[in-house]
Amino acid sequence: MKQVSLQLQLKAAHIRKQLLTMIHSSGAGHTGGSLSNTDILTTLYYHVMRLDVNNPKWADRDRFILSKGHSVESLWCVLADKGFFPEEELKTFSKFGTRLIGHPNNKVPGIEMNTGALGHGLAIATGIALAAKLDKKDYRSYCLMGDGEQAEGSVWEAAMAAAHYKLNNLVAIIDRNRLQISGSTEDVMSVEPLADKWTAFGWNVIPVDGHNIEQLLAAFAAAEQIQDKPTLLLANTVKGKGVSFAENVAAWHHKVPDEQQLQQAIDELTALEQKLHTESQVMS
Template sequence: MDIIELKAKAAEIRMALLKMIHNAKTGHTGGSLSNTDILTALYYRVMKIDPTRPKWEDRDRFIASKGHSVESLWCILANLGFFPEEELKTFSQYGTRLIGHPNNKVPGIEMNTGALGHGLAISVGMALAGKRDGKGYRVYCLMGDGEQAEGSVWEAAMAGAHYKLENLVAIIDRNRLQISGSTEEVMGLEPLEEKWAAFGWNVVSIDGNDMDALVRTFESVPTVSGKPTLFMANTVKGKGVSFAENVAHWHHHVPNDEQLELALAELSAALERYKQEGQVQ
């Protein structure tokens, strides 16, 4: 997909996840909206994947360490054909595979995740295995910024640098809000980029809601030979829905009927703009 098509797809995914959360009456809305552009860039442009062969040996691996924001991922996997889109209607219902965190009973999911702080360690192991086996795949790990308070993140960061895993890409969804408020009030993280650099990673700061910037930076990996890469993706929690943006309450708030209608109208307008822009080009 080109950049305009990716922007349009991200708008469609946001609409789908909002409908899914509204139907289920549960979900993590704000973080899923903030990470949608990141996942769209990865799944529709950057990563080597094949929905018809979810266990393809040479596939790129994606680990959603911030597993509670799984809604965007479910919608993308369904849209790509890893499982039927109709199954999205079962999200968080009794007996479903589509629970509130990644579940490896679903094609396209590498590991069950959601206990924060575990995803990067899993990703280090996968990347190290790929390096030792001479494989060309990359491992992408999406973390939340509140998750950076977990000590296991930093143990994994040391290991990734020690083993020179240039096939490992960590991404922090830096929306600066977590369930109980500002990350800096709950557990101060700054200077976060300097901390990661001190642990031996090459750190690149990007606008995590700018599709062009995401594609350019993801396609530059490895950014430095012999080092893992950390993308500090500065995002807006609730991105795409004006009344949810930068509001901590929307971490796990479920839109009511009126809010859903307003949000879908905003996103539909954005989608139409992207389609018109694409036609002009």
């Protein structure tokens, strides 16, 4: 498990460097939330989910819905790195005529649904999970939401339906970085106590450090053992994770790094990669 965790951490650092470079090049993007969800996406796409890059519409694939669609930058980089489309296309992000727009676009292989109108993703993922049950299929449905998104009433309608239908093939994740576009989630619209609310709605709730790969791996594995209810991973994260000057700073919700900031961020992430490489070699 430790070696797998180290490899996934290395991959996450690489994805962070890619997304920062992409955002800098395009002059647009949601930096903070993409950095906070990178470890979650890396764990899902490189270890947990059942996918076929050569057949993106494979009927038995696991499905992923990015409900917090504005943080798509990390997902574009993951899909490119996995081979769903050429990495060269990342250079077109947010530019005229591109497929890689600022929210998930289902014209791109690997994207299930156009998302980003907050509060809709969990309903879609619930429908997908219910369809699997009705069709007697064993694929799983995953949905990543933002914490500010928890103020949307449609989230709770979907949560109630998922519990009613005992959708144990559904896993929702909340990227709990505690910041949204206009400041602290608890100042804008208090959402606590989140764990108690989701438990009361009939979900199996697993609090987890959203940047601890081993904890994420264990939580996703535990979710697969639940028989009678959906699971929520309450992933405590840091907005801007991995970049010292962006961490826990609300302004980095959609701020673009300038040349000097980009270089500093790349240097910090490269130093992390070197540290992880050393740890991996020691273990080998």
